[in-house]
Amino acid sequence: MAHRLTRHLVLVGMTASGKTSVANEIARRLNVARLDTDDIVQIIDGRSVRDIFAEDGESKFRQIESQALMSALSRPEPSVIAVAAGAVTVESNREQLGDAAIAGRADIVWLRCDVNALLPRVVAEGHRPLLDNDAADTLQAMATTRTPLYEAVATHAVDTQGHDVARVAELVIELVNESMKG
DSSP: OOSSOSSEEEEEESTTSSHHHHHHHHHHHHTOOEEEHHHHHHHHHSSOHHHHHHHHHHHHHHHHHHHHHHHHHTOSSOOEEEOOGGGGGSHHHHHHHHHHHHTTSEEEEEEEOOHHHHHHHHHHHOOOGGGSSOHHHHHHHHHHHHHHHHHHHOSEEEEOTTOOHHHHHHHHHHHHHHHHHO
16 A cells, blocks of 8 residues: 555546545555535635535536646645546636646546446435436446546546545555555
């Protein structure tokens, strides 16, 4: 297991794929900072993600989210960064992620999970503005649109299905350790 990160470890993936939970676990194990773009959005704007969506719409949220991602990736000390699921839909965010990976400042890990496994989690959590109406169809449409985008930005992928948070964290750390050797 890694004793330290030498670059950011960025987690991307669908809504409810476990990015925040896995980021928390990895950060705890490696004793590094954990950042979440949704948290940074709230710090920048002073409102919850839901309130930004309700009051100003998705476009405004995506603008703030881009600032949050830039802020996280520009930190000098390596951190574990959980990126909001829809961030990859914005071209400049994909470019930021790609640039960080190419420059050796970040490993981008896609947490893959089947939509059928995500749906019960989304319904149970109930705090996702884009899924308020017809979560199943919306989630499937999002997966169709976003899967190629996650594939494009990711330097690694981990299948999360059938694994608990601790095991996914372990798999991510193993992958990143291997990439640091190579």
